[in-house]
Structure formats: C-alpha cells, structure tokens
Ligand SMILES: Nc1ncnc2c1ncn2[C@@H]1O[C@H](COP(=O)(O)OP(=O)(O)OP(=O)(O)O)[C@@H](O)[C@H]1O
C-alpha cells in the first residue's frame with residue numbers, strides 16, 4: 074500500500090514537472106508582457122512532434138530533443154520580430170494573437186502529423202532504476218531533472234544575470250527602463266522565445282512517456298497555466314513547484330475518482346486559484362510584478 | 364413598420380438574412396445540401412449569440428462550444444431517453460444553456476481579459492470531459508446515437524428540407540429578438556457599461572447584473588442551437604463541442620467585427636462555404652480563421668466588420684510610432 | 688550641443704507644446720518654469736523621446752538629428768532623462784537599480800565599476816543601502832538614487848522633471864549642490880523643470896517661463912530674478 078502510494082507520488086511529480094516546465098513558460102511571458110500565451114500548449118506538442126520527425130529521419134535521440142526546441146524558438150523569434158512586436162505593449166491584442174496562433178498551429182499539427190496520437194521512442198525505453206524497490210524510468214528521471222535545471226537556471230537568471238535583472242526592470246517601470254537604455258521589445262521578445270523554448274523542451278521530455286496528439290496542447294497548456302497561476306505568475310521559477318504539486322494532487326485523486334475525471338481536478342484547481350487568489354499561493358508576499 | 368427598422372437597425376440585417384434563407388431553400392434541390400444549410404443557420408445563430416457576449420458585454424468566453432453541447436445533450440437525453448416532446452426539450456436546452464452560461468460568466472464579475480479567457484477555457488474543458496466520461500448519459504466518446512427526430516404535435520421532421528424550414532423559422536425569430544434587444548433600453552445600458560464601467564455604475568447601472576444577463580441570454584440561445592443541432596444529424600459526440608470549436612467561434616466573431624450582426628452572419632457563411640469547398644480537410648477553415656484573427660489582432664484592432672474605422676486607426680498608429 | 692527647433696507636441700487635438708525652440712550649451716543649466724499644465728513635462732518627455740502622442744519639429748544633438756530615435760537610443764548618445772514622478776525600480780535593490788542605470792556599459796566592466804564608485808561618492812547614503820530594496824528608501828533617498836542611476840551612463844546632458852518634488856529643503860539643497868558640482872567638474876549640461884522659481888533662478892544660468900505651451904519670458908537667470916512679470920504670472924497673472 075505504502076509502496077503504491079509512493080509510486081503514485083513519483084508519477085505525479087513526473088507529470089507535474091512537465092506541467093511546471095510549461096507553466097514557467099507562461100509566467101516568463103506574462104512577467105515580461107503582461108499577456109498569456111495561449112499557444113504555449115501547442116508549442117509543447119509542436120516541439121515533441123518535430124523531435125519525433127527528426128528521430129524518424131534517423132537523427133540520434135539527443136540531437137533531436139535539442140534541435141527541435143531550438144528550431145521552434147528561432148521560429149518564434151522570427152514571428153515576434155515580424156508580427157507580435159507590434160502588439161507587444163498591448164496585452165489584450167497580444168493574447169488574441171496567441172489565441173489565433175494556437176488555432177493555426179493546431180491545424181498545422183493535424184495536417185502534418187495526422188489525427189493519431191504518437192510518441193517519441195527514446196533509447197531509455199523500458200530502462201528503469203530500482204531504488205529500494207521503487208521503479209523509476211530513466212525517461213521519468215530526465216523529466217524531473219529537466220524541471221529542476223529549469224528552476225535553478227531561472228532562479229539564477231532573475232536574481233543574478235544582467236538580462237534577468239533587465240527583464241524585471243522593464244516589467245516594473247517600463248519608461249524608466251527605456252530611459253536607462255533598455256529596449257522593452259527586445260526583452261519581451263526574449264521572454265516569448267524563452268517561454269516557447271521551455272514549452273517545446275517539455276514536449277520533447279514528455280513524448281517518450283506519454284503519447285501526444287495534435288490536440289493535446291489544449292489540456293497541456295491549461296495545466297501548465299494552472300501550475301503557473303498556482304505559484305503566482307510573477308514568480309516564474311516557482312511554477313515548477315506549482316506543477317509538481319498539481320501533478321501529485323492529480324495522481325493521488327485517482328485513488329478516489331475514476332481516472333477519466335483526473336483532468337477535471339487540475340482544471341478545478343485552476344478555477345479555484347483564479348477566483349480565490351489570482352496572485353497565486355506560492356507568491357510569498359512579494360510585490361506583484363505585473 | 365418602417366419605423367421599426369429605423370429604430371432597430373439590425374432588423375434590416377436579419378430581414379436580409381431571412382431572405383437569403385428563403386432563396387437558398389428555393390434554390391437547393393438535394394437533402395444533403397439542406398443538412399449543410401441547416402448547420403449554417405445554426406452556426407449563424409450560435410456565433411451571433413457569442414457576439415453578444417464579446418461585443419455587447421465586452422467579455423470573452425471560450426466555453427461557448429461547451430454550452431452549445433449542453434443544449435445538444437439536454438435535448439438528446441430528454442427526447443430520446445425520457446420521451447419528452449421536442450418543443451419542451453428545446454426550451455429545456457435553452458434553460459440549461461442559460462444556467463450553465465451563468466456559471467461560465469460568474470468569474471467575469473471578478474476576472475478580466477485574459478484571466479477570464481483562461482477561466483472560461485477551463486470550464487469549457489471540464490464540460491467536454493464530462494460529456495466524455497458520463498457515458499451512461501451521453502454515450503461517452505463514441506457519441507450519442509439514434510436521437511429522435513424533432514416532432515411537433517405529432518408531425519415528425521424527418522425530411523431535411525422540412526427541418527431546414529423549421530430551423531430557419533426558429534433561428535430568424537431568435538435573431539430578430541436579439542436585434543431588437545441590442546437597441547432596446549437594456550442594449551443601450553450595455554453599451555454604456557462597456558464604454559466605461561465606472562461611469563455607468565455611477566449612473567446607477569449595476570454592471571454585474573447586466574453582464575450576467577448577457578451571458579445568460581447568450582447561453583440560452585446557444586443551448587437552443589444545440590437542441591436544433593442534435594435533431595439534425597441525430598448523432599452528437601463530444602468532439603463537436605471541443606474547446607477548439609469555442610476558440611474558433613471567438614475568431615469568427617472578432618474577424619467579423621466584435622459587435623456586428625452582419626459580421627457574425629458573414630463569418631458563419633464564409634465558414635460554411637469553406638467547409639463545403641474543401642471537404643477533405645475541413646480544418647482548413649480553422650487555419651484561415653486563425654490567420655484572419657491573427658491579422659486582425661495585429662493590424663486592425665476592431666475587426667473587418669468595422670472596416671470604416673480602420674483607416675483613422677491606422678493614421679493614429681503612424682502618428683504614435685513617429686512620436687515614440 | 689542640444690538644439691530644439693520649432694517643437695510642437697500634441698495629445699490628440701490638444702497642443703501641449705507650441706513652437707518651442709531651445710539651445711543648450713555644454714555645462715549650461717537651463718531652468719524651465721511655468722504654472723501647472725504649462726507643458727513642461729511634455730517638453731522633457733519629447734527631449735527624452737517618450738511619446739506624447741505626436742510631435743513636430745526637430746531635435747538635434749551634437750549635430751545628429753535624433754527626432755525619430757527611441758528613448759533607449761537617445762540614452763546611448765548621452766541624453767539622460769528623469770521623468771516626472773517615476774523614480775526607481777521599486778522591486779530591485781539599490782545596487783541593481785544602479786546596475787540597470789549602467790546597463791549600456793555592462794560589457795565595459797571596469798568603466799561601469801568606476802562610474803558606480805563615483806556616483807556613490809556623490810551620494811554616500813546610497814552606499815549604506817546598497818542591498819536594500821529601492822521601495823523602502825525615503826523619498827529623498829529615492830530621488831538621489833534616481834539621479835545617481837541617470838548619471839552612471841555618464842550622460843552629456845541631464846533633463847530633470849521636478850527633482851525637488853516632495854522633498855525637504857535640506858535634501859533639495861544637497862541635490863542641487865551635487866548637480867552644480869557635476870556641471871563645474873564634468874561639464875554636464877542640465878535642463879531642469881522646477882516649480883520653486885526662486886531656487887531655479889538662483890541655480891540656473893538661463894531660464895524660460897512657459898505658459899500654456901509657449902515661451903512667455905526668457906533670459907539670463909540673474910536678470911530675471913528681479914523681473915516683476917515673473918512674479919505676476921506666478922501669483923495670478
Ligand atoms: N496624457 C495626456 N493626455 C492628454 N493631455 C495631456 C496628457 N498629459 C498632459 N496633457 C495636457 O497637456 C498639457 C501640458 O501638460 P504637462 O504635463 O506637460 O504640464 P506641466 O507643465 O508638466 O504641468 P505640471 O506643473 O502640473 O507638472 C496640459 O494641458 C495637460 O492637460
């Protein structure tokens with residue numbers, strides 16, 4: 074019994090790490106632009122599908138998993154430079170543009186990769202680590218490691234790295250930041266690109282563990298957003314923990330309700346946070362950035 | 364009579380729309396086309412009802428497809444499982460749509476803009492999951508099969524031409540009601556609230572009440588649409604009411620011009636024609652509307668329905684960018 | 688050095704600055720005076736490149752036409768602006784505020800460090816509070832931080848919109864002394880918007896009185912101190 078429980082906790086934490094990674098993307102974009110990127114879930118699926126196609130073309134797994142997010146990020150950078158920067162200051166229009174983007178991406182995913190769910194076959198398929206009787210797949214370990222690395226990186230980025238400080242400055246007082254020589258559009262673009270990089274990376278990590286289809290992005294995005302808002306949109310790195318908490322709740326709930334309703338749980342958490350405490354539960358008294 | 368059209372200017376558009384439906388009825392000669400035309404009529408009404416929420420209440424809802432589904436399942440269950448008459452089921456669908464839409468709209472009292480969009484997206488997704496999982500009621504992912512045809516006072520609308528006529532009459536009546544509604548006192552109050560909530564509440568208007576009213580009304584209409592749809596194909600499945608469809612509808616409303624009757628109806632028409640034109644890949648229209656929405660968001664903040672206003676908006680943008 | 692030619696600035700149909708021309712020489716301090724709503728803030732924002740929605744006219748800096756440049760490009764050329772009201776990044780530490788002020792120098796580490804050192808010498812209070820968040824500083828300290836931040840990029844010209852607003856006389860005196868020192872030692876040019884006419888006249892070389900967007904009176908500050916017209920405009924003219 075205890076063992077099943079721990080096993081459930083672990084699988085919850087694994088899934089939650091994915092939500093967290095996607096959620097971090099939401100928070101980073103929100104921090105810099107005040108907008109929510111509704112295409113974040115589609116970026117995750119697109120990242121996974123690109124990697125699947127790359128391995129299908131006989132490229133090594135690791136290569137595919139790294140190249141795919143980079144390609145996607147370059148695409149997003151272009152997209153931002155050409156189009157989105159025009160509305161970067163107007164959160165509402167930026168949101169509408171990302172909603173439009175999600176519609177288009179979903180169609181493209183369907184057109185190029187078909188209707189059936191697909192997975193990424195990783196070289197670690199079936200390989201597990203046995204720690205005191207607990208089974209942990211290498212692929213699952215990678216997911217948790219990915220989330221932790223993202224957390225540490227962001228913590229460092231926002232408190233120590235010049236670009237992180239500059240991004241915070243742009244969000245806090247845009248005009249003073251401009252007067253200090255910062256170009257807000259640059260940081261908004263960087264945030265957008267970084268958010269999609271994380272989303273695509275999360276997609277690549279989850280694809281070996283669970284199959285994705287062209288319309289998986291909606292739910293993935295919503296859960297990512299739930300993680301982010303649970304943690305507080307102004308604290309990007311904490312979305313990782315928001316995600317892990319959400320994943321654990323989700324997998325424990327399966328003990329009580331039919332597994333088909335599992336997804337409802339995350340959504341209800343989202344609604345509760347949105348209506349009760351939209352500034353988040355892990356945001357810890359700090360002044361809100363946006 | 365003419366005075367009516369002057370006072371309620373959207374009635375002209377509804378009249379034009381009904382003439383279009385009559386002509387289509389005379390012109391079409393094949394059951395299949397009547398099915399397509401009926402879907403067009405239902406979509407027109409559905410999109411117009413969402414336009415009310417976006418254009419007149421100034422709120423966004425990404426759960427409209429789900430509410431449409433609530434209407435469809437309500438009607439299917441009532442007529443087929445419980446043997447209720449069609450008209451009663453239609454009313455019940457409207458009521459169900461009304462109630463659920465109030466729930467969807469409730470967060471709008473507290474949340475704004477994209478937070479509201481996310482909340483409604485969440486509610487919409489929950490409802491669709493319920494359609495999938497409550498399979499003893501809904502038939503689950505495989506859908507609800509064998510819905511009874513609509514029957515009014517013993518007359519069964521099995522023939523699609525006749526059903527098209529029924530759908531058209533109901534849809535045009537509701538559209539006419541909406542057209543009168545938006546230019547009534549209540550409609551004017553809504554516009555006042557939309558332009559400035561603070562100013563309106565200082566005039567004694569209660570924004571929450573009016574916002575919820577529009578959500579409710581729009582939900583009732585969407586629920587009715589669901590009922591009409593359920594008895595058309597006589598088969599419904601959760602995927603029809605997915606969040607993607609809701610997003611798609613928002614795209615159609617905004618591309619059509621967020622508070623324009625003509626724009627919503629035109630968007631529905633283009634959607635139907637596109638789907639008819641490329642039958643192998645119906646999602647193409649999704650892509651095109653996505654693209655349309657993208658361009659509207661970035662280049663003309665106001666929709667194609669407001670084409671007259673685009674030019675000055677552009678001038679202002681030039682001025683601003685020159686200055687900054 | 689800085690030259691404004693025939694500047695008009697509009698908010699929609701409102702013309703907030705009307706046909707305004709100005710020349711600022713190196714090491715010169717120019718005071719802009721005027722009642723509320725005269726257009727002083729709009730003028731400063733236009734110099735900094737911040738949008739009052741629409742401007743006409745030309746702004747030339749060191750021979751270069753900068754009229755169409757964005758604020759962050761202007762800073763790179765040597766124009767620093769302290770906007771009205773807004774002072775610091777409240778959530779960032781004092782050290783980070785200074786760091787952002789020198790962001791354009793971040794690759795030239797040595798120069799950045801020296802510049803930070805030198806402004807900390809000008810405002811020793813800041814050194815004691817380097818790790819505090821800017822939002823917990825007092826109003827005067829925040830204003831000093833704002834000026835310090837603007838100085839780190841070693842601008843050639845500093846435009847200040849009401850730096851004394853809400854501060855006690857002691858702090859104001861300290862700030863103005865520092866500005867005077869910078870002008871003498873480094874040849875910094877200053878455009879200063881100030882409500883306290885007596886103070887501004889005493890401190891500046893040249894003064895301009897704006898009324899509803901236009902220049903009303905201008906001249907050497909020493910001569911204007913005794914000008915009755917100034918007094919009239921301030922006291923209900
Ligand atoms: N954002 C704005 N939109 C429209 N009009 C504005 C705006 N900002 C300022 N104005 C108008 O422009 C004119 C000049 O304003 P400005 O802020 O430049 O005056 P000021 O001299 O700085 O006044 P104060 O001494 O009160 O700071 C005023 O009539 C004001 O009403």
Ligand SMILES: [Mg+2]
Nearest residue numbers: 727728729771
């Ligand atoms: Mg001012």
